[in-house]
Amino acid sequence: MHDSIRIFQNYITSKGLKSTSQRFRIVEAFLQSTGHPSAEELHAKVREIDPTVGQTTVYRTMKLLCDSGLAREVQFGDGLTRYEQRLGVEHHDHLICEHCGATIEVVDEQIEKLQEVLALRHGFKPTRHHLYLYGICADCQKKLQK
């Protein structure tokens, strides 16, 4: 986590940008988040500490975080852009419960490899991918049986 802040600091400096309290509050809120916060969720979290921070700044800062390589945008299909940490977090895919919305992060090395092969077979130089697996989670299956 300290690493992340240092990287952000470096990024800011190297681009000739400025270190502001807002930026660090937002980055901190993001780093403390576990799941996939939306811009609005981050805004709410930051406002608890500094109620003057505007939504706009959250958007702008998250863009910087993505550029710096610390964050990544993900879309689960609920119409919101969500963010997830990228550093120190191995790549993973998402299992999403269609009933309660819970998401689990998963990886399967074999699938990863096959995806790369598949892209190459079509002449593509693979850069990244998103795999969203939708289903009904164990809990919801039980609830639905009742």
Place this chain on the structure above:
Amino acid sequence: MHDSIRIFQNYITSKGLKSTSQRFRIVEAFLQSTGHPSAEELHAKVREIDPTVGQTTVYRTMKLLCDSGLAREVQFGDGLTRYEQRLGVEHHDHLICEHCGATIEVVDEQIEKLQEVLALRHGFKPTRHHLYLYGICADCQKKLQK
């Protein structure tokens, strides 16, 4: 294609809805599309035949088409909701060129199986999934070398 129209007709009737020229024009435009048209692209296509059809009706009809099982929403991350045919088209995933935006539809049975196993291993009852593979297509790789 006739099948599709019949299914749509059945759906409409079974729900006590009405058969209108607009709906059929939109469904036809959608069925004739090859790729992944957005609501706006479909609207433009329909307007060539009947310029009075409104954008709103396109949205509403596409929702019906999704409910009827003939269409499905997909999102490539360009901010637009796109639609693809669901009937008579085996399931497939998407290879998307990050440079020119071209999309190729692909399937790999082995990956499909593994995905199912992965979901089950986490207690999920799998329903569907989306796999988006991003990369640089063969053409763009050549162009970028120059």
Place this chain on the structure above:
DNA sequence: CTTGTTGCAAAGGATTTGCACGGCT
């Protein structure tokens, strides 16, 4: 001091909704 940053409000783009009119059944 110079330049980047902020919050607000306004603008934007995509999609939805309210409503009176018109068209199926």
Place this chain on the structure above:
DNA sequence: AGCCGTGCAAATCCTTTGCAACAAG
């Protein structure tokens, strides 16, 4: 006739942009 469907405009929702005041280097 009754009710659904339509187009339009207005309303939403999320995100971006313009701008004047402000703060970091």
